[in-house]
Amino acid sequence: MRAFVITGPGAASVRDVDPPVAGPGEVVVDVERAGVCGTDLEFFSGEMAYLHTGDAEYPVRIGHEWCGVVTSAGSAEGESWIGKRVTGDTMLGCGRCARCTSGRQHTCADRYEIGIRHGWPGALAEQLRVPVGALHEIPAGFDLTMGAMVEPGANAMRAHQQAAGSRILVMGPGTIGLLVASFAAAAGAEVHLLGLKLDFARSLGFADVWTADDLPDLPFDTVVDCSTAASLPAKAVELVEPGGRVVFLGIAEEPSLIDTRQLALKDVTAVGVLSGSGALRKTIDVYASGAVDPRPLVAATVGLDEAVNVLAGHRDPAWGEAPKVHIDPRR
Structure with a gap:
C-alpha cells in the first residue's frame, strides 16, 4: 500500500510499504481522510520533542486525525466493526497499569500514540491498524471532513x-x-x-x-x-x-x-490537557447535534502526494485562511 514516510528533517516521500495485518483485538481501517496538525509539522521539521527524548525516531509515519471504514479484524471481538465508518483515539495504553485501569490510558508510561510515539504507523496511508478499544463509530450523517475533525475536536x-x-x-x-x-x-x-x-x-x-x-x-x-x-x-x-x-x-x-x-x-x-482521550464520543455527539460545525476550519483536501508540500508550508492562496488541511490517501 502507499504510505507517507518522513525519514529525517525536511525529508519525506510516499512509499510502497507492507499493508497492516490486524492482530488479536485489532482491526484494519481503510483510511478515507486524515488531518495534518502541528505535531506532524514538528516531525517534518525535526523539532518534535519526542525525537529528542527517544520516544520517537525516524523513519516515522505520521497521521493521528483520521476516519475510515473497518475492512478486516484480527479476532472475533473486531468482527462486529467490519463495514463501519470509524475514527479513534490516538493514545493506546498498555491496558494493565494503574493509569490504564483507572481510565487514564493516555498517560500510560508505555503507551503508543498512533502516528507519533514508539513507532505505531499513522493514518497518512491507505490503511491503518487500530485496537478495537480505541474505535468510535461515526454517525451516518457525518461527512469525511467531520469524521477527521473528531480527534482535534476532542482535544x-x-x-x-x-x-x-x-x-x-x-x-x-x-x-x-x-x-x-x-x-x-x-x-x-x-x-x-x-x-x-x-x-x-x-x-x-x-x-x-x-x-x-x-x-x-x-x-x-x-x-x-x-x-x-x-x-x-x-x-x-x-x-x-x-x-x-x-x-x-x-x-x-x-x-x-x-x-x-x-x-x-x-x-x-x-x-x-494532553489529548482528546475520553472526549471523542462527546465531540461526535456535539458535531452530530449541529451545535458546532468543524468543517469551515478545513481549507482544502489534497492527495497523499501533496502531503510533503503541506508540511513544508506551501499553501495555495485560493484555499483562504482556514487553518486545517486534510489528506485523502486514496488520491
Missing part, C-alpha cells in the same frame, strides 16, 4: 470541559483554539479570542477578537492557552480572574515559565 472538548465561569479568553486562534471557542460559545459562554491573525476568526462570527495591544481589561473566569508561544502561559495566569482557571493545551518549542506565586496568591486552578 478542544477536554479543554472546554475544564473551563469554568461565563467569560472565557482563548489564546491562539488556530484549529484547536477555534474549536475551544466554538464549544464554549455553543454552551452559552462569552468568548474572547487573542491572537495575531484574526480575520478568519471574525469570519466565523466571533466578534470579540483581540491582539495583545487592544485586549480589554476584563475579568476572565477562564483563560485557555492554545498557542505555541513560550511567553503566553505566564500571560494566561496574569489575565485570569482570581479564583479562576487556566487551561494549558498548546506546547511551545522551549520551556514556558510561570510564576507560581501568582498561581497561589490568586488562588488559580491550573489544568493541563
